[in-house]
Amino acid sequence: MYETWEELEKSIENCNKCKLCKTRQNIVFGTGNKNAKLMLIGEGPGADEDRLGEPFVGRAGKLMDLAFEAIGLKREEVYIANIVKCRPPANRNPEDDEAMACMNYLRNQVILVKPEIIVLLGSVALKNILGKEYGITASRGKWIEKKGIKYMPTWHPAALLRDETKKIEFIKDLKLVLEELNKQ
Numbered sequence: 001m002y003e004t005w006e007e008l009e010k011s012i013e014n015c016n017k018c019k020l021c022k023t024r025q026n027i028v029f030g031t032g033n034k035n036a037k038l039m040l041i042g043e044g045p046g047a048d049e050d051r052l053g054e055p056f057v058g059r060a061g062k063l064m065d066l067a068f069e070a071i072g073l074k075r076e077e078v079y080i081a082n083i084v085k086c087r088p089p090a091n092r093n094p095e096d097d098e099a100m101a102c103m104n105y106l107r108n109q110v111i112l113v114k115p116e117i118i119v120l121l122g123s124v125a126l127k128n129i130l131g132k133e134y135g136i137t138a139s140r141g142k143w144i145e146k147k148g149i150k151y152m153p154t155w156h157p158a159a160l161l162r163d164e165t166k167k168i169e170f171i172k173d174l175k176l177v178l179e180e181l182n183k184q
């Protein structure tokens with residue numbers, strides 16, 4: 001584990017811990033407020049993120065920004081990262097070996113940010129962080145507390161593009177998060 005962001009960011013440059021390094025254009029490390037109380041964890045970069053090196057800058061990310069705006073949350077206030085830092089080809093789900101190879105980077109990011117709340121965006125984030133026994137349909141919208149961190153699983157923003165009712169549930173879950181943040 002690295003004690004500074006500089007060391008951590010340096011350690012990921014040229015990473016070749018898994019096969020995703022062969023097809024990536026850019027490593028998508030993470031972005032936002034490094035002292036945020038709220039962290040969001042997605043799945044992995046898509047084509048736009050791979051091209052630009054930033055998480056959630058494509059269609060799903062833009063929709064997430066709109067949801068943030070609707071409830072008065074600013075992207076600059078949160079820290080955003082992904083389970084894997086390199087794009088899985090054709091946007092497939094990250095495979096277990098890829099998620100495992102990348103997990104220490106994410107653990108280190110969580111240790112450095114020290115968030116009070118982590119929003120898990122979708123099934124891949126939920127299963128890789130809290131365990132394979134969790135399902136997103138049953139878990140979303142409910143707090144799960146582990147090791148002093150409050151987790152809120154919710155839909156992945158890409159799922160909102162396909163289903164209007166999920167948009168409403170996503171905003172509802174984010175509102176719970178905001179309420180909890182404002183309590184502290």
Ligand code: URA
Pocket residue numbers: 042043044045046049054055056057058060061082
């Ligand atoms: N989907 C994700 O899970 N993460 C991103 O950064 C972009 C799309």
